[in-house]
Amino acid sequence: MSQQPAVVIENLQKHYGDVQAVKDVSLQIEPGEIFGLLGPNGAGKTTTIRCLCTLTLPDAGKLEVMGVSVVAEPRQVRQRLGYIAQEVALDKVLTGRELLQLQAAIYHLPGKLAKTRIAQMIELLELTDWADKKTGTYSGGLKKRLDLAAGLLHQPDVLVLDEPTVGLDIESRSAVWRFLRQLQAAGTTILITSHYLEEVDALASRVAIIDQGKVISSGTPAELKANIGGERITLRIREFTPLEEATQASQMLQTLPVVQEVIVNSAQGNSLNLVVESESDALMTVQKALKEKGLPTFGIAQSQPSLDDVYLAATGRTIMDAEMAAASKRDMKKEMKQQNMKR
Amino acid sequence: MSSSSIQNNQLQQWKDDAIASPGFSEFVQETLALTKRLFIQLQRRPSTLAAGIIQPLMWLILFGALFQNVPQGLFGDNVNYGQFIGAGIIVFTAFGGALNAGLPVMFDREFGFLNRLLVAPLVSRFSIVIASAIFIAAMSLVQTAAIVALSAFLGAGLPSIAGLGLMMAIILMLVLGVTAFSLGLAFALPGHIELIAVIFVANLPLLFASTALVPLSFMPRWLSTIASLNPLSYAIEPIRYLYLHNDWTLSSIVMQTAWGEISMGMTLLLLVIFCVGSLALTYPLINRRIA
Numbered sequence: 001m002s003q004q005p006a007v008v009i010e011n012l013q014k015h016y017g018d019v020q021a022v023k024d025v026s027l028q029i030e031p032g033e034i035f036g037l038l039g040p041n042g043a044g045k046t047t048t049i050r051c052l053c054t055l056t057l058p059d060a061g062k063l064e065v066m067g068v069s070v071v072a073e074p075r076q077v078r079q080r081l082g083y084i085a086q087e088v089a090l091d092k093v094l095t096g097r098e099l100l101q102l103q104a105a106i107y108h109l110p111g112k113l114a115k116t117r118i119a120q121m122i123e124l125l126e127l128t129d130w131a132d133k134k135t136g137t138y139s140g141g142l143k144k145r146l147d148l149a150a151g152l153l154h155q156p157d158v159l160v161l162d163e164p165t166v167g168l169d170i171e172s173r174s175a176v177w178r179f180l181r182q183l184q185a186a187g188t189t190i191l192i193t194s195h196y197l198e199e200v201d202a203l204a205s206r207v208a209i210i211d212q213g214k215v216i217s218s219g220t221p222a223e224l225k226a227n228i229g230g231e232r233i234t235l236r237i238r239e240f241t242p243l244e245e246a247t248q249a250s251q252m253l254q255t256l257p258v259v260q261e262v263i264v265n266s267a268q269g270n271s272l273n274l275v276v277e278s279e280s281d282a283l284m285t286v287q288k289a290l291k292e293k294g295l296p297t298f299g300i301a302q303s304q305p306s307l308d309d310v311y312l313a314a315t316g317r318t319i320m321d322a323e324m325a326a327a328s329k330r331d332m333k334k335e336m337k338q339q340n341m342k343r
Numbered sequence: 344m345s346s347s348s349i350q351n352n353q354l355q356q357w358k359d360d361a362i363a364s365p366g367f368s369e370f371v372q373e374t375l376a377l378t379k380r381l382f383i384q385l386q387r388r389p390s391t392l393a394a395g396i397i398q399p400l401m402w403l404i405l406f407g408a409l410f411q412n413v414p415q416g417l418f419g420d421n422v423n424y425g426q427f428i429g430a431g432i433i434v435f436t437a438f439g440g441a442l443n444a445g446l447p448v449m450f451d452r453e454f455g456f457l458n459r460l461l462v463a464p465l466v467s468r469f470s471i472v473i474a475s476a477i478f479i480a481a482m483s484l485v486q487t488a489a490i491v492a493l494s495a496f497l498g499a500g501l502p503s504i505a506g507l508g509l510m511m512a513i514i515l516m517l518v519l520g521v522t523a524f525s526l527g528l529a530f531a532l533p534g535h536i537e538l539i540a541v542i543f544v545a546n547l548p549l550l551f552a553s554t555a556l557v558p559l560s561f562m563p564r565w566l567s568t569i570a571s572l573n574p575l576s577y578a579i580e581p582i583r584y585l586y587l588h589n590d591w592t593l594s595s596i597v598m599q600t601a602w603g604e605i606s607m608g609m610t611l612l613l614l615v616i617f618c619v620g621s622l623a624l625t626y627p628l629i630n631r632r633i634a
Contacts, residue, residue, distance in 0.1 A: 053462050075365070078464040079358070089455030093387050094380065105376030106463040108369040110357065117351055124349060134387075150459070155354045186349040 006031045006189040012061035021047040023213035036204030037193040044213040045193040053083045082156030086163040088143040092136030107154035121149040141172030161192045197307045216314045225305045228313045233274040236298040246270040258282040370466040377474035399436040429494040430583035431555030437483035441521035444475045445529030468629045476522040506585040517578045520618035527625035571600035577610045
């Protein structure tokens with residue numbers, strides 16, 4: 001039996017004023033998987049999610065959740081979706097339990113069921129000691145946990161999390177990761193957006209990389225990495241290598257048949273990033289060549305390509321570079337949004 | 344944390360049944376929950392209530408004192424200014440509260456809390472309007488009770504029981520209409536700065552361009568025309584009449600406008616129209632999918 005996809009997005013488009021925030025996004029999420037939407041800030045991830053969660057009307061494209069059209073039947077979609085926004089928005093005067101009671105009522109859970117479900121969520125997210133304190137006194141990690149409890153209260157088929165661990169400390173972050181894995185094990189479909197590569201790599205079974213409003217690559221993390229091929233060697237001749245020496249070494253290494261490409265990374269003490277053939281014993285070959293030229297080795301490491309390499313290969317920039325560029329456009333975009341709202 | 348507690352079978356079953364069929368009881372459920380939140384806020388910030396009661400009483404005392412020495416009979420036979428101003432202060436207070444109702448919603452929007460409501464399967468977003476209106480109405484009735492009590496103490500007398508009931512109905516209609524208008528603005532305007540600007544511009548001018556402080560007959564022609572169009576006047580005049588006449592009926596003439604006499608029943612009808620009109624105007628605004 002072929003299962004109906006949990007989420008279908010086809011050729012989604014959305015603009016705010018003059019900014020085309022989403023140009024063409026298509027993706028399909030199967031039931032029970034964790035799907036990662038990866039991209040720099042300003043790539044269109046949040047806009048995509050806002051369209052999916054019925055907060056914003058798309059300009060064009062098809063959006064479905066569990067086979068139900070998001071545009072035509074927003075109320076039914078809302079009942080099936082859980083949405084955890086990037087910024088945790090709580091009423092600081094309410095206690096955690098009061099917030100959950102409000103949440104239960106706006107999802108129309110009947111009284112008794114609401115009560116048991118709230119107790120269940122408080123226990124599950126380890127909020128017992130805090131449930132009857134005002135949320136204004138909560139730490140960041142605690143707020144996120146309460147937000148998760150609220151988003152899961154009505155047992156959504158699909159949970160959407162926008163940048164779930166931005167601003168959390170490492171401990172809270174790994175707690176969120178653990179929890180999302182449990183949730184997936186229990187059958188919930190999860191869509192997360194992130195600009196943290198490790199987060200998507202650690203959690204997602206499939207990934208779409210999105211840049212400037214378009215999906216530029218998608219598949220399992222392993223597929224994406226395999227597609228761009230090669231392995232990576234990071235080489236440091238000295239802790240801080242003089243540029244001249246690094247360039248010379250780079251030219252020398254380029255002549256080796258196993259080496260496909262060499263980049264001198266000036267941001268990291270002129271270390272050398274090599275793309276090498278996967279099947280060869282490249283590490284040995286490189287080390288041997290260095291020794292023959294009498295060059296020292298401060299550090300050398302071989303690795304599989306990372307998702308950042310996938311992104312770099314597709315756009316010619318790293319996600320970090322893209323973020324820097326997007327940051328400067330950010331304010332303008334916000335203004336556009338406001339202009340749009342006036343209409 | 345055991346994974347078995349994540350899923351609740353009972354809930355799953357309920358969900359499968361519930362998704363297609365929201366009804367009136369669900370609307371009541373969401374409205375009451377949203378109202379409860381506002382009352383919890385009030386309970387934990389009691390200064391709002393205290394200020395809300397003290398302010399209109401200060402208006403009453405100060406305005407009463409300002410016009411204490413106007414010649415007897417200027418505002419009507421055997422009417423002192425204290426009796427005259429009471430109705431104005433009652434309506435102005437309820438109006439001010441309702442006009443500000445959009446502010447907490449705007450802050451909810453700016454802090455992202457409103458998204459919590461907008462992604463939820465509300466039967467109708469009118470529940471947000473009704474919840475605010477219930478809260479503001481309750482506040483207004485408490486404020487009104489305080490104003491009525493102080494007015495009585497200052498010698499303005501008391502309307503009859505039926506009169507007090509009618510007064511409540513008038514206040515409720517005004518509050519519902521103005522609250523809807525304010526919430527519509529909270530959804531439509533870009534941010535709280537703009538909303539505050541609108542409230543600021545609307546509030547006092549609407550007071551001065553109504554019959555709250557002086558009767559229509561005192562005003563120049565252009566102002567009395569505006570005041571005759573001002574919904575506040577249609578709330579103030581019947582309440583004032585109730586204060587001054589114990590023998591009122593729905594056909595009692597309560598207003599002499601630029602285009603004729605208006606009866607008690609007519610002012611009520613106009614208030615209902617104002618209320619329905621305001622709700623109708625608000626509907627598309629709150630159902631927009633905002634960014």
